[in-house]
Amino acid sequence: MAKQKLDHFLKNPKKAIFILAIPAMIGMFVQVMYNIVDTAYVGRLGAEAIAALTFAFPIFFILISFNSGLGMGMNSRVSRFLGAKEKKNAENTAMHGILLSVAVAALIFGLSLIFIKPLFMLFGAEDSVLNISLDYISIVMYGIFFMFPTYMIAMIFSAQGDTRTPTKIQVAGLVMNIILDPIFIYSLDYGVNGVAIATVISILFSFLVSLYYLKKGSYLKLSMRSFSFSPKLIYEIFAIGLPASLMMILISIYVIFINRLMAHFGTIYVAAFGMVSRLESVITMPVVAFSVSLLTLAGMFHGAKRFDLIKDVTSYTMKVVVGFTLISGAIFLAFPKVFLIIFTGDAELLRIGAAYLRLDVLTFPLMAISMIISRALQGMGYGFPSLVIQAVRIFIVALPLAYLSVYVFGFGYLSVAVAMVLGGIASSVVALVWFEAKLKKLIEMHRVHVG
Template structure:
């Protein structure tokens, strides 16, 4: 069946399975880059090494933010244009997004290396942690363009209906990283710098795979040299639609700066190491949900563009259901094996395990409702409504979580920092439920109008 026809006519559950499973594998594999680094550093260096990697997270999140701004924004546009049978415009968007991604990530790399030490200090790096953070991030920034290509442009492969190839991109990089990390850390005794070297080599291999796909003639959308000129109207549309996930990541970066400084004040370096472990565990739970989002996006976007609103609703409901199953399962696992999970990142440090386990149990208390909030926010992005998507995406990390981080520690210290997570999750989910209910009423009206015409 033709890919476009498949998106419009195939059973929604089959489509979501086909698109989401590779995306889930891909996103979880992508998460393994940081998680594997932290586990091997925790085992081969010490918890301060994990603190060093964690201190650099605001910069890494900003790299991901620009990858999502361009990658997700262009993916939504490409999916909608394909649904409208406007393939030439989709190819123009593809080329503009590729060029934009390379230019932006090169600029971030240069600026980041110029101001690295002051940035790390501003993020809360102590004298003990700064050398670890500098060793790791200086190498990561050299490979920023690789990340932009492998992470951002991989979305385009999925947008044209090839989720299996997109999954392979992530698998190749993660498997390579898992092999290289212990070699550089344990065999060559390179510590956190070795973990970073393994990461950028792996991202470079993934980037080469993506470029080979588009320039090797395997893609449905062709990369044409004449399209490699930035067109302001396309750049503007990419930024407009991609602004919601971008803003969410920027907010996440700001949030991490506030969080790291608060942890430094109320818990010290071990608390910073603990949040690194907690974030890794949380990431492994949420990455499948992001994979469901990625799988549902072209289905929702295409059918919305084709005015198949009943299929849009069905795809959304199914995505919410499976996202909730995943986060609830993850929540149960953290309740039962919390200490063992934290121990993966530093089994020989009892104080680290104690701080981390307590933080894990409190910080992820509302995890069972997070899947609904994440998927529902993504719906607005998929149908080209960036303002709504941005508001809902930011509700958790800006409107609620940041104020909580300033208020609750004044009453409960370190426990107040941990409690900020579930408090913001609950508030954001309530706001999202109100918005998505209104949106579904609007879709029902459109379905009635379509049936009457």
């Protein structure tokens, strides 16, 4: 099955990106719907409840970043093994990924018991919001023992060129979440805690569904009997996964400090940023879907030594996603309140959110460029560049400018959005230059080896 897909992908790389990305996009849409459904329900509980989820989101994002990075590292290595037609090595790598995810979940759960409250206090949450956020994240933490291996199983299917199965797993969880949210929030009157409980139960259900599909429909057959411990494989997974994890953590830190900057102006500004972030996640969804699909293709093409196809499919994918972000950004720019009213009917909150969204749309195509290039490099086996690309955007440009704008020059909250745009421009330039240099070097090394 995987061999047939590889042959098909080699013949039709542009078609292949859509074959992989469309089911993945549906899966990403499902994931975004998790957030939107939760925020829509919580929005009826007031601005403090929305702000509480806004503060909790980057914490939760940090917690899963290590697992997501491991998934990308495993995906890259598995897809390269499959491209080189080494099934046994691919299976062993996948098994390493699942076991590592369980170990990381246990480590993070233990650390969270110590550091969660100090982190929320560092972020600048007011007392009333702090307590709600703590209750929410403390409950959700129990779900990571099921979330982490579920994600790894989804990435195993993705590495095989199957993005439909992960989508089915996510849809199962979303349906369960939609059913449970109103029950726990309103019927049982648990409020924000009800969102957390519904989320944990939905995660458990997704895990059970993923196990079913892994046993029933995976080309790679996994078992402890065929597992062979390999320090080299662990290193190779972490070589891609650790920079990818740190990259995601940088994004979380980014959001955390933006929340703190918004808190300087008041809780309502944090809530406005939270609503805009939810809408931005809708635009990010197809970009992530195409980028993860590109990671798989770049890995397969790398394993098959078809470096020319890596360049072609990366260029094509970038044109597709940048075009999408420009069109969707224009729609948000023209009708911001039409979308923001999903979350609230508060006139002042809508006014603040609409003004911020009109500037934030400028970051959409820039985000697309840096994300596509980062995933292509990860698929090729280069983990470090993606970390540097995000560091340039966040720590060298965006955060320093945002801090200076708010605390030194006394500019308003919209100056934060301007800083984010400038950071996006800088990271996009670095990403494009780095990709061309790495690909050129890879092609030259292959020519020397063949010659």
